[in-house]
Amino acid sequence: MLILTTVLTSGALTLTACGSRDDDSGSEKDGSGGGKKTTVTIGLDAPLSGDLSALGLGIRNSADLATKIANKKNLVEGVEFKIEPLDDQAQPSIGQQNATKFIGDKTVLGVVGPLNSNVSQSMQKPFNDAGLTQVSPANTGTELTQGDGWKKGDKKRPFKTFFRTATTDQVQGSFAAKYLYTTSKVKSVYLIDDQKTYGAGLAASFKDTYTKLGGKIVGSDHINPDDRDFNAVVAKVKKTGAKALYYGGEYPAAGPLSQQLKDSGVQIPVMGGDGLYSADYIKLNKKANGDLATSVGAPVEKLSSAKQFIADYKNAGYKDAYEAYGGGTYDATWSIIEAVKKAVQDNDGKLPSDARAKVLTSMSQVKFTGVTGDISFDEFGDTTNTMMTAYEVEKDKWTPKHSEVYKP
Amino acid sequence: MHELPQQLANGLILGAMYGLIAIGYTMVYGIVQLINFAHGEIFMIGGFGAYTVWQFLPDSVSLLAVIPLMIVGGIICSVAVGTAAERFAYRPLRGAPRLAPLITAIGLSLFLQQLVWALYPHAKSDISFPQFHGDSFHVLGATIQRGDLFVIIAAPLCMIFLGYFVSRTRSGRGMQATAQDPDTAKLMGVNTDRIIVLAFAIGAAFAAIAAVAYGVKNGQIGFYMGFIMGLKAFTAAVLGGIGNIYGAMLGGLVLGVAEALATGYMGNIPGMELFGGGGWKDVWAFVLLIIVLLIRPQGLLGERVADRA
Numbered sequence: 001m002l003i004l005t006t007v008l009t010s011g012a013l014t015l016t017a018c019g020s021r022d023d024d025s026g027s028e029k030d031g032s033g034g035g036k037k038t039t040v041t042i043g044l045d046a047p048l049s050g051d052l053s054a055l056g057l058g059i060r061n062s063a064d065l066a067t068k069i070a071n072k073k074n075l076v077e078g079v080e081f082k083i084e085p086l087d088d089q090a091q092p093s094i095g096q097q098n099a100t101k102f103i104g105d106k107t108v109l110g111v112v113g114p115l116n117s118n119v120s121q122s123m124q125k126p127f128n129d130a131g132l133t134q135v136s137p138a139n140t141g142t143e144l145t146q147g148d149g150w151k152k153g154d155k156k157r158p159f160k161t162f163f164r165t166a167t168t169d170q171v172q173g174s175f176a177a178k179y180l181y182t183t184s185k186v187k188s189v190y191l192i193d194d195q196k197t198y199g200a201g202l203a204a205s206f207k208d209t210y211t212k213l214g215g216k217i218v219g220s221d222h223i224n225p226d227d228r229d230f231n232a233v234v235a236k237v238k239k240t241g242a243k244a245l246y247y248g249g250e251y252p253a254a255g256p257l258s259q260q261l262k263d264s265g266v267q268i269p270v271m272g273g274d275g276l277y278s279a280d281y282i283k284l285n286k287k288a289n290g291d292l293a294t295s296v297g298a299p300v301e302k303l304s305s306a307k308q309f310i311a312d313y314k315n316a317g318y319k320d321a322y323e324a325y326g327g328g329t330y331d332a333t334w335s336i337i338e339a340v341k342k343a344v345q346d347n348d349g350k351l352p353s354d355a356r357a358k359v360l361t362s363m364s365q366v367k368f369t370g371v372t373g374d375i376s377f378d379e380f381g382d383t384t385n386t387m388m389t390a391y392e393v394e395k396d397k398w399t400p401k402h403s404e405v406y407k408p
Numbered sequence: 409m410h411e412l413p414q415q416l417a418n419g420l421i422l423g424a425m426y427g428l429i430a431i432g433y434t435m436v437y438g439i440v441q442l443i444n445f446a447h448g449e450i451f452m453i454g455g456f457g458a459y460t461v462w463q464f465l466p467d468s469v470s471l472l473a474v475i476p477l478m479i480v481g482g483i484i485c486s487v488a489v490g491t492a493a494e495r496f497a498y499r500p501l502r503g504a505p506r507l508a509p510l511i512t513a514i515g516l517s518l519f520l521q522q523l524v525w526a527l528y529p530h531a532k533s534d535i536s537f538p539q540f541h542g543d544s545f546h547v548l549g550a551t552i553q554r555g556d557l558f559v560i561i562a563a564p565l566c567m568i569f570l571g572y573f574v575s576r577t578r579s580g581r582g583m584q585a586t587a588q589d590p591d592t593a594k595l596m597g598v599n600t601d602r603i604i605v606l607a608f609a610i611g612a613a614f615a616a617i618a619a620v621a622y623g624v625k626n627g628q629i630g631f632y633m634g635f636i637m638g639l640k641a642f643t644a645a646v647l648g649g650i651g652n653i654y655g656a657m658l659g660g661l662v663l664g665v666a667e668a669l670a671t672g673y674m675g676n677i678p679g680m681e682l683f684g685g686g687g688w689k690d691v692w693a694f695v696l697l698i699i700v701l702l703i704r705p706q707g708l709l710g711e712r713v714a715d716r717a
Contacts, residue, residue, distance in 0.1 A: 051533045222687030228626045231418035232671035233686045239411045263553050
């Protein structure tokens with residue numbers, strides 16, 4: 001027994017000793033900027049499984065691509081970027097666990113994601129407390145950057161660590177309302193949302209602008225996003241004789257909602273935000289033709305700045321499409337890379353010891369031409385690029401109809 | 409009020425689907441007093457079984473010809489999983505405290521969900537299911553979709569079959585005997601083990617038919633679809649009187665109609681504007697359940713197993 005204990009203890013001691021020595025030598029070498037490169041991890045949080053995984057996987061791949069390109073170009077001397085993807089399953093509680101995981105890993109200097117605004121709400125505070133930069137490519141919930149008082153004009157930035165390359169629902173919903181009223185010339189709308197942060201915010205902003213323009217909201221309702229049978233709501237829409245349906249929510253419920261509406265004989269377009277702008281929406285909805293969606297940025301395929309991105313994405317051989325947020329994610333990841341670059345340059349070519357704080361201060365000065373256009377952040381952490389695009393489903397494909405830099 | 413026939417039709421169609429799934433809960437409960445919470449997943453597996461058959465068939469074949477094959481495929485998968493669940497997850501626990509099989513059931517339901525997800529990686533989000541194309545029908549002021557016809561025809565047929573089976577066949581009478589008193593039934597020469605397997609199999613087959621109905625109606629299936637549908641079907645079974653097969657169908661229909669009417673009209677009642685609409689329909693469905701249980705705890709048609717000690 002005694003022998004056994006001795007062997008175990010000495011074994012354990014040797015192991016721990018070895019471990020620490022390895023760590024020490026590693027970081028010394030990294031610090032000196034010599035042969036071995038310092039690894040900077042960029043955390044990535046998105047729904048990689050479940051309902052919204054098509055969008056999530058596009059986000060993961062695009063972020064991965066950005067770090068690979070940065071490494072290949074050797075953009076930051078002595079720094080090797082790496083992505084650490086975590087799956088939040090579109091659930092706030094899991095998002096928060098992921099956030100604490102990122103905070104615990106000292107090599108993480110910035111986090112890209114998540115997709116959902118309500119997931120972001122659970123992650124903002126831990127990141128803020130840890131001083132870790134977060135850049136979301138997809139969160140459009142206005143209160144995330146401007147506080148709960150934004151509807152009354154009382155804008156206040158709640159978390160200094162939160163940035164985003166997507167513009168806000170306030171811009172998006174308002175843009176949709178203007179497009180539907182002035183371009184599509186639809187004067188009466190039925191309004192439905194799924195009561196989530198994203199859907200409700202979008203619907204509220206849509207309603208605000210649409211009624212101001214003179215359009216009529218002939219009815220409104222809420223649905224449960226887990227439902228797939230919307231015939232009861234469809235019957236109500238039918239009765240009002242609305243000329244379009246605006247839906248604040250995401251494609252898994254919007255697909256059957258739109259199809260059941262048209263099946264019931266109501267041939268009106270369904271319009272939504274970037275939550276609908278996915279190829280899966282058309283796959284799940286055999287009567288999607290004529291439906292509309294808005295999305296942030298200009299269509300990636302049309303921008304010259306995006307051609308390189310599309311080619312690189314293709315060459316990298318990812319299985320999944322980059323989807324709605326590919327360009328925005330690339331830019332979000334790139335903004336962190338640029339911030340790291342600045343932090344390193346300001347510190348004589350070495351990664352500063354308080355790298356997280358330095359990256360955070362550098363974020364406000366980041367300025368570059370990204371995939372979706374010129375990227376920089378305003379005093380709230382919002383992107384200064386408020387380019388919006390309206391899309392329509394034509395021949396089972398999303399076709400860009402109209403892009404503009406939109407200010408509500 | 410011309411919306412009323414439409415809402416009633418919507419509710420009845422949805423309710424018939426709940427009813428078909430509820431029969432699986434009610435039969436199993438009637439015989440072994442077990443709430444098979446994995447039944448929602450057996451329903452989901454029926455959908456994926458049918459989907460798999462569809463994948464192997466050429467596109468050119470008309471859906472009408474394919475549907476019977478898909479139903480068979482769905483039934484095979486559901487029945488296989490349902491009976492295997494009985495054999496490996498529930499039978500070893502027979503006679504154990506009631507909580508034990510309940511926990512296994514929940515574990516089994518998660519296991520099946522994740523299994524299907526692992527087998528169909530592209531089903532991470534909903535996947536599309538074949539649908540009937542063509543015009544809808546107009547009956548008494550309501551529009552009925554072609555996809556809905558499936559459940560409208562299937563539900564009564566299933567009920568007639570089940571009614572005949574339970575009251576007229578030897579196995580059916582054995583089932584009734586086992587439900588009343590398994591020990592005495594055994595003494596009278598009824599093979600109770602076989603009867604229990606049969607109950608699981610019939611419930612699973614009906615769930616598979618409901619899953620095909622769900623698929624052609626909504627045009628999509630997903631690996632988690634069993635959860636909410638299973639919960640609703642369980643509610644329907646309790647509403648109708650758990651253990652009572654006609655009660656399960658009635659409970660399903662009542663639940664479906666209640667949901668449709670709550671969505672359509674609750675908001676029109678003065679003072680209730682806030683509580684109407686689609687977001688509230690589940691609330692009203694469960695309020696209805698609570699009211700029925702308060703006034704008639706045995707359910708609408710009564711429990712069949714009430715005479716047991």
